[in-house]
Amino acid sequence: MTNPYRVEALALHQVGVFDDVAIDFKPIAVADKAEIHLFTGPNGCGKSTLLYALAEIFDTVNYNINNGLIQRRYRGAESRVDFLFNGRAGQYGVPHTDSNNSSRYGKCHILYSDSTKDCFFGSESPDTGLIQYKQMTGDFQSHNPHPLSPAKFKHVAFAYSGQRTLRDTQLPGIQEITNSPFEEALSFDGSVRPQILLQWIANNRTQSALAKADKDDKAAQSYDQALNRITTLIHDICGLEVEFRLERSPLAVTVKVNGDTIRFDGLPDGLKSIISWVADLSLRLEAIPWQTPGDPFAQPIILFLDEVDIHLHPKWQRRILPAIQTLLPNAQVFVSTHSPFVVGSVENAWVYRLPEAGQGNGSIEGVPSGAGKSYRLILDEVFGIDDEFDVATEALFDEFYRLRESFLQQPHSPQALLETAAKLAARGEEAALIVNRELRQIARLSGQELGLA
Template sequence: MRIEKIDLKNVGPFAEETIEFQPVPNTEKKAEVHVFTGPNGSGKSTLLYALAAAFTPDSQIGDMLKRFHDIKDSFIKVNCNGDTYSLLGTNFQSDRDGIQHVGHLGFGLYKSLVLAASQSKDISPSLDYACFAYSGNRNISHTKVETIKEINTNPLHESLVFNKTIKNQVNQWLANMIAKEAIANQNNKTEAAKGYRQNIASLENVISELMKEDVRFELETEPADIVLRKNGTALDFDVLPDGLKSIISWLGDLLMRLDRLPWENNTPILQRNILLFLDEIEIHLHPKWQMKILPIMQKLLPNAQIFISTHSPFVVNSVDGAWIYKLVLDEHGVSTCKPPVLSETGKSYSYILDEIFDVEERFGLETEQQLDDFYKMRDDIFAGKTIDKKEFTTLVNKLLKEGIEVQQIIGHELRQIKRITQKEFSYDEN
């Protein structure tokens, strides 16, 4: 399964927009990544929710329908593998209790499976792809676990709910994997033990790569509890940094679901075809982790198609060959999408801030204002106008105390002034 295009009319900040998702020209085996950027209110999350709605049961898309301007003249159309999935406002009606579904949309078997997931733990038939949605706002905490307790919830249940706070399923799944690995080793079932270990190791490896430290999940027995061991210290989930808790929450949830789904063949779960919708997963992450998380996901899930929204230049500039979609708002608050560009890690963060995020400022607001004042006075000098020399000298002295970058800028400008005007302005070199 691959998403090829989305059309929106009168949805969120979009009047009428079509976005095509071209394959990534990538010779390496890495996930195909599409990144949505833009100011607040430009529709990044709307796009993610609209794409996910194509695979979400009709009865569970109320939040998406609230973004429809006119129930009679709004729609979303998503093209996948040559088929079109249409979310038409005319299939719904509005009353005082909100927008209610009155017609069958026929979005396919997958939507039916997700709907059935709320009522049954079994999935039939086996899957050849799956879809998942996550937000960086997710969290995980300490909770009681049992040594082995099978999880009865259907692995597709709430799999497309971005902001759903999980309870104890990831904790219990980790406890199950650790306990089953120990039992398999005890019974000399080496291959089974390797399978259980691989499931846990996938999550441990991601965390280790982010932190540049070896970490391991362990099951303590008195009482039964899952901890993260780092540098010989066992850490309860409640004391972990928020960024780490967020990653364990959504990535652990994803790995747990992939492990528990019935697949149509024996392809390793990390090699599966999945669609992944990620809404600002960089929340709570240090810039160093923001730079790493997307490349790690690209390698971890090489056959995935990943759609991600972000406000972070570190995320945008972290991978080569991802399509970047810049959303812009006009004076009426209507959003449009600029033609996508391929990301290149060779570009500087200053370039990304300027070209992708429209942030031209390099320094803090006060320093930027002082620089603006300096440039205005410089231009007056070049134009032969009279300036307040004392004010100019005071301003220069302030800027020269702002750090080496500002010092270099001001020093260059003062040399230019002297060369062009043959005048030299004194300033405090200390």
């Protein structure tokens, strides 16, 4: 990962469930692979709040593109977020009269204020570039950039959730997409725009076909590249052969999955979710004028993913982050997840286990990701789960071990112990093996003959 434009640290004060919390995001120097940071923890611990706070760093100046996702989590007049980006300190939050303007990470000058958000934005120095980025993304129109100062982007930031938002929509025809690539770019649930996404696929297929008709193979290959990246990613994650097609009558975009033609409404939820955000990201990256020309997928990207594994089978959960690491080699990616399969899938990543709500004070240290560890160990170390069976079976084991200790301390009728053992044995072969082993041990210690009928 060689992206110099990275978030280095974040601190929240009186925001969401956090009184005061700080996280340092250590770099991960791995060639040709994205830098991954994973937030895990119980429901309500603040995973989404952290993602919203990070996304707000890049929100536009001119309008509230992420609909105040973090502002709605301010708890009072002292609420603020400090951050360190690209070596520069910054701060935003509820306006205050502190003339010192010091963030946790350095001195800030007030460079921007937006009363509609009830927040201010500061940075250590006007040449940070972040204010310029926020203004550029707010002003930019993909079909009509300002002729005297054409926008050129050094880095970009996008945010997605795991919602399966893709659906069939009517295509009016083949027409130019005039929407800005930064429209709703940090809104998470609203980032995927189904109408625009299907229009982009239709345009792509049309342009590729026209280029092939003109025997311009180089141009056709260029048009095919973005969709080929998507289908390759889907194959790597899902093991499915996918092809995007433009049907002529009626005009519609369909998907071939392992040879079967399916409309978007009929796609499995997990596949629909992956196509939704990956294809939307692709069309945005393709529409951006980059300061350094080249592969748009290899540009410096900051990506926020809120539970993108939510509709995925565990087999797909194990594959999604390694595929993203390869697809976006110069990205910094922040991910929230409840899945041990996601945490255990990727090496060279940092995992931040968030505490229960109300306990989120102080610094949260990242630990190396779980690649090479068993899922049993990841459940214990990362998720704090040391149970091995379902809740009902675990309750029976608790009762069995309580009765065992009582019987060994003062031998008496083993009827209750044996009845519980029988219930456990009936729940499955593994539980039966454990119970029979325990009964043999109890028999040796007590001198009584114990066994299941």
